Amino acid sequence: DSGVTQTPKHLITATGQRVTLRCSPRSGDLSVYWYQQSLDQGLQFLIQYYNGEERAKGNILERFSAQQFPDLHSELNLSSLELGDSALYFCASSVAAQSAYGYTFGSGTRLTVV
Amino acid sequence: GQNIDQPTEMTATEGAIVQINCTYQTSGFNGLFWYQQHAGEAPTFLSYNVLDGLEEKGRFSSFLSRSKGYSYLLLKELQMKDSASYLCAPHHNNNDMRFGAGTRLTVKP
16 A cells, blocks of 8 residues: 555546546645556656645646645546546655655556546 | 657566666756556656666666766566566656656566
């Protein structure tokens, strides 16, 4: 157990729907990062939050949004889902906004859009 | 932006040594991470290089040349469990850490 908790582990939904993925960072970590990994693809950086504030933005679609709450957990909202959104979504956390200690990843949420 | 280049696939024999190269172009460079990822699992941290040179950690070593935009991961005494993808990730000062596509290593008996 890495200490980063992601729920749900698996999610199957239909095109056009909206889902929310949840991440609880490791205790003491203030930064949360979201990544998308499609089948046999690399990790695509989506967005980072630090202590409730958006810190960095990657290739995140306008249909996607995220936030980090006062208790530091984060949610990634995916709307108007398309087949191509099927992927593993990873959350990672780190102590600081810029961490040389690496990021600790959760076990991911596998999203299947049918 | 960043350009990160790694070989797509490599194959090696159990007990051998393999070197996985990574070249990158990025601005505001802080250091470079290497992660290991088994299929369908979360990436796990292997190393972080800030200074030029080789850092050894058990069977795994990582090398960095900042001036050349080059790093490699060296795996010694390969074991079957080392079959995984190895991800190179330059880390820069806007904290936008992006990963290369990864090198899929297959270790054969």
